[in-house]
Amino acid sequence: MSEAAIHHDDHHEHHPGFIQRWFFGTNHKDIGTLYLLFSLVMFFIGGAMAMVIRLELFQPGLQFVDPQFFNSMTTMHALVMIFGVVMPAAVGFANWMIPMMIGAPDMALPRLNNWSFWILPFAFTLLLVTLFLPGGGPAGGWTMYPPLMLQTGDAFPFVIFAVHFLGFSSVMGAINIIATVFNMRAPGMTFMKLPLFVWAWIITAFLLIASIPVLAGAVTMLLTDKYFGTSFFDAAGGGDPVMFQHIFWFFGHPEVYILILPAFGIVSQVIPTFSRKPLFGYESMVYATAAIAFMSFFVWAHHMFTVGMPLAGELFFMYATMSIAVPTGVKIFNWLATMWRGSLTFETPMLFAVAFVLLFSIGGFSGLMLGITPADFQYHDTYFVVAHFHYVLVTGAVFALFAGAYYWLPKWTGHMYNETLGKWHFWLSTISVNVLFFPQHFLGLAGMPRRIPDYAVQFTEWNMVSSIGGFVFGLSQLLFVVVVIQCIRGGAKATNQVWEGAHGLEWTLPSPPPAHTFTTPPKVTDSVAHS
Amino acid sequence: MSDSHGAYYVPQSSHWPIVSSIALFCLFGGTAMWLNDYAAYPYVLGLAVALVLYFMFGWFGEVIRESETGKYNHQVDVSFRWSMGWFIFSEVMFFAAFFGALFYARMYAGPWLGGEGKGFATNEFLWPEFAYTWPMLSFPEGSFYSAPSGIIGAWGLPAINTLILLTSGATITFAHWALVKNKRSPLVWWLAATVALGVLFIFLQGEEYIHAYQDLGLTLNSGIYGATFFLLTGFHGFHVSMGALMIFIIMLRAIRGHFTPENHFAFEAVAWYWHFVDVVWLFLFIFVYWL
DSSP: OOGGGOOOOGGGOOOOOHHHHHTSBOOHHHHHHHHHHHHHHHHHHHHHHHHHHHHHTTSSSOOSSOHHHHHHHHHHHHHIIIIIIIHHHHHHHHHHHHHHHHTOSSOSSHHHHHHHHHHHHHHHHHHHGGGGSTTOSOOSTTTTOTTGGGGOOTHHHHHHHHHHHHHHHHHHHHHHHHHHHHHOOOTTOOGGGSOHHHHHHHHHHHHHHHHHHHHHHHHHHHHHHHHSOOOTTOGGGTOOHHHHHHHHHHHHHHHHHHHHHHHHHHHHHHHHHHHTSOOTTHHHHHHHHHHHHHHGGGOGGGGOGGGOOOHHHHHHHHHHHHHTHHHHHHHHHHHHHHHTTOOOOOOHHHHHHHHHHHHHHHHHHHHHHHHSHHHHHHHTTBHHHHHHHHHHIIIIIIHHHHHHHHHHHHHHHSBOOOHHHHHHHHHHHHHHHHHHHHHHHHHHHTTOBSSOSOOOGGGHHHHHHHHHHHHHHHHHHHHHHHHHHHHHHOOSBOOSSOSTTOOSGGGGSOSSOOSSOOSSOOOOOTTTSOO | OOOTTTSOOOOOBOSHHHHHHHHHHHHHHHHHHHHTTOTTHHHHHHHHHHHHHHHHHHHHHHHHHHHHTTOOOHHHHHHHHHHHHHHHHHHHHHHHHHHHHHHHIIIIIHHHHTTOSSSOOHHHHTOTTOOOOSSOOSOTTTTTSOOOSOOOOTTTHHHHHHHHHHHHHHHHHHHHHHHHTTOHHHHHHHHHHHHHHHHHHHHHHHHHHHHIIIIIOOOTTSHHHHHHHHHHHHHHHHHHHHHHHHHHHHHHHHHTTOOOSSOOHHHHHHHHHHHHHHHHHHHHIIIIIIO
16 A cells, blocks of 8 residues: 555645635535534533533532523533534544545545534524523423423423434434445455444444434424423323333433444544554454444433333343443453553553543443442432443543544644643543542432532532532643644644554545545555554 | 546535525524514525525435436445435334334333332322223323324225325336336336325325314324324325425436436435335334224
């Protein structure tokens, strides 16, 4: 594989104008950039909401915001972070990297790709505008349980339609990724040579296609219950509010794997590079990822142990949930085995990846605790749950996204990022995030409920600690913005391979790669596939 | 080295994605404004309809032109096949949510409200009078919802509609055979027959809804039975309408001489979609009307 094989066609290499490129564009790299920048902006919007939450919880009593607004902050924070930050960032990575990793000229459906992106700003306009409507934003939690959700004011239909709209984007994006990977691989790029990031994304795409339409159905039923007189979730008419929870979590549990599987994929790229060793147990990684995804459809009711279910249901969902720890454990041990006796170096991406393995495992263990039905009766809807899912989503998903961003920024921009600032960002984030979320385990076990703006005085100290951690964590993220801006504007020239231990098709391309790459498919031999 | 032969077609740039995002934004926003009784909603919805028509004609028109000028090679065709297949699967999962609601209501929620099971005290404390039956013609809190006097039986109109849809599945297959043998006239006529059967189905569904609302008092407000009945049959009817519209457009294209015996994925995609609505109907017939 040499540069000569990277053919690009000069008469296609004209330079489109600004509007043509960024608004009407079909180039997977540009669309990937748009996704990533959008995600970064939303990260600060969602983060600002988190700051409001931690500010109010700094002391018991009501200080800064009224309870209704507080509840709409927790609701919107979740919706923004899930649908506006983690999912778009993962799709941004997919857009940039999948075609380059499999030797394809672009995504299979380039215009649909642009549509998937451009839905996002409009859908979030629908969602965020609700904060300024009579009755305020949605305050029933991101899970939208009826009958509480049905008490939402004017925001209600806007939220429902925003969810539908975001669902369109996700399903089209997922279809595009499936078509790309199944149909656009370069000759010789067999499935078992695909980089793990690509594997993680195919499996995520199937999860999206199978679960997002179910959410669309669930919120449609909410809408008709409120405006058209149906009684899906009203026992008075023969329906059942618990039924919403079943349908919602049939979507919701696969959704949490939609958030984390691309993160697994990123970490599986980063750790071998900085260990200078091939990934340990490639095939078992693929099978474990597929197993996690498959099983995610049979565990949903572990979110609802306390709602009232037959004993057989409680037992089934408990055992099914705990058995997911097996394939997840396979992945954790494979990452550890990859590092074992490797020639390790700790550049920023590796730091974030190693922190991911450790801190995600903490989130995994608290998840196991929550999966035990009788224990969950105690923990349910406490801050222990908040601590758990922030460990898997912040120190899990978001840390992996940082690892990926630092790892591929030199490839995207052609410049090395500022390693000193990167390390500062890492250490400040890692210390503060633990100050932020670890005490929430204690608060939860002591009985502090979630989604409450005020609390009993005995919870004060740990809430103060948590809030201080939160403010430091929030401010630390500004460093990341500085790093990204600096890296786009200039810096040491990055080589094609960027990292000494990096292998794969994307590292054979120049940094930054030209607009069109692999317009003629490369021949993939064993030496350039993942090592 | 020229890549005009055999290379994957990557369109340079297109304003359709952003136009269609704005169109859907107006559609969703306008509908939300209508539900909230905001005065400006007719303008927003009017703009939405105009934009939706504009981008549908424009975007599909562009794709049809690209297809007819031979820009799509075999690999592009395969991308379309993967995409349409998984799009239909996502639609299956959308219907699965409503079937899930139907099964949950019939298997669990209803019997529990009727007093079955241990530890479910709703019946005992709230509605001891309520006895569960399916179809559910009376509700735990009768005053909140309007009880129907009867339901639509399976062996009247629904059975005729089943025959109509199954026949239309056959006629679109005959159209496909005609296309593969390059017999243009039977192609158009079989397509026309399929559209006619689709329209007849929608008409009869309309008649059935009118009968339900006016004679039986079976409405959206008729408890969980009415809710599942109308949402399932309603979304199916919407999909049949879309399918019939798509077949109609395929028919117009066939009249204009589009499609070759080898290259006609647009036709096949629509046929797949039509078979999908057909299969959904069979499930509806069995679980909503019959059992």
